[in-house]
Amino acid sequence: MEASETMSSTTKTFDSAMRDGGVLITGASSGIGEAVALECTRRGAKTLFLCGRDEGRLAAVAEACRAAGADCVKADKVDVTDTAAVDRWMRECDATCPLAVVFANAGRGTGKESTENVRATFDLNVGGVVNTVLPAIEIFRAHGPDNFAQIVITASIAGYAPLPACPSYAATKACVKSWGLSLREFLRPEKIRVNVVCPGFVRSRLTDRNTCPMPMFMEAPHAARVIVARVRRDVGLIAFPWPMRLAVWFLSMLPWRLAAAIGRSLPEKNADNSQGITL
Numbered sequence: 001m002e003a004s005e006t007m008s009s010t011t012k013t014f015d016s017a018m019r020d021g022g023v024l025i026t027g028a029s030s031g032i033g034e035a036v037a038l039e040c041t042r043r044g045a046k047t048l049f050l051c052g053r054d055e056g057r058l059a060a061v062a063e064a065c066r067a068a069g070a071d072c073v074k075a076d077k078v079d080v081t082d083t084a085a086v087d088r089w090m091r092e093c094d095a096t097c098p099l100a101v102v103f104a105n106a107g108r109g110t111g112k113e114s115t116e117n118v119r120a121t122f123d124l125n126v127g128g129v130v131n132t133v134l135p136a137i138e139i140f141r142a143h144g145p146d147n148f149a150q151i152v153i154t155a156s157i158a159g160y161a162p163l164p165a166c167p168s169y170a171a172t173k174a175c176v177k178s179w180g181l182s183l184r185e186f187l188r189p190e191k192i193r194v195n196v197v198c199p200g201f202v203r204s205r206l207t208d209r210n211t212c213p214m215p216m217f218m219e220a221p222h223a224a225r226v227i228v229a230r231v232r233r234d235v236g237l238i239a240f241p242w243p244m245r246l247a248v249w250f251l252s253m254l255p256w257r258l259a260a261a262i263g264r265s266l267p268e269k270n271a272d273n274s275q276g277i278t279l
């Protein structure tokens with residue numbers, strides 16, 4: 001438990017919603033999504049809906065959640081860039097057990113900034129989030145304001161400032177960070193909570209490709225403990241570790257030319273000079 005955790009009405013409501021309602025996580029077949037699924041289970045979630053595209057890895061995560069105490073784990077192959085498929089899947093999940101918490105987590109790094117990769121990054125990191133969040137809002141609205149509703153969007157520390165080392169990745173994360181924080185206030189009157197998660201470097205299949213230095217590198221279970229604890233307390237912007245948050249905030253406050261000069265000087269490129277960093 002985080003030192004600052006308390007049993008306020010906010011956290012009590014979250015605990016009972018996790019226990020009684022459905023917890024849906026996109027990109028749950030590995031990395032942060034997998035760790036969040038296990039952390040939610042550890043905290044008492046009984047019904048989990050998981051998606052990704054790799055059925056083998058998804059099945060393994062589902063099995064681990066069952067072994068950790070979840071009663072119902074539905075793990076489905078769903079491509080979140082397919083608008084109709086995500087909508088259909090989320091409504092099926094909601095019919096199985098009314099959704100309480102939705103994690104729009106699936107994402108990718110760009111790798112080489114080729115036309116194809118840049119488009120794929122926007123399609124998944126922005127399009128996939130939009131495809132998950134819009135049905136979530138509709139479903140929660142249909143439940144009515146007396147039912148618990150929380151949407152958690154995974155952005156990144158990379159979303160704080162333009163980063164020359166990963167232009168499209170940083171842009172997609174800035175987009176969903178901004179959208180999520182705006183939605184948080186926009187949906188507040190309807191009692192739909194929205195949180196934006198901005199992790200630093202976390203071990204996953206995504207960062208396994210990085211050859212650059214990754215300061216304050218975290219294991220995924222550690223990141224998941226931070227994320228779920230703060231989602232529980234309904235922290236709007238969940239950015240960690242704090243020294244990286246401070247550094248990127250400072251970068252974002254600088255005059256653009258100075259920030260760009262610092263960005264250019266960072267040793268981010270991979271050895272073959274063709275892949276940007278991902279965080």
Ligand SMILES: NC(=O)c1ccc[n+]([C@@H]2O[C@H](COP(=O)([O-])OP(=O)(O)OC[C@H]3O[C@@H](n4cnc5c(N)ncnc54)[C@H](OP(=O)(O)O)[C@@H]3O)[C@@H](O)[C@H]2O)c1
Pocket residue numbers: 026027028029030031032033051052053054055057078079080081105106107108109124128154155156157198199200201202203204205206207278279
């Ligand atoms: N690791 C970090 O340092 C870090 C830092 C900040 C933010 N993030 C963000 O955290 C999120 C999770 O990334 P990760 O680091 O945990 O990497 P990861 O291990 O590669 O996980 C990415 C997840 O997204 C899923 N996914 C990819 N394309 C998909 C698609 N089209 N439809 C459905 N699911 C799809 C993957 O499943 P399949 O392969 O089975 O499709 C996988 O479960 C991403 O949004 C990433 O940008 C990561």
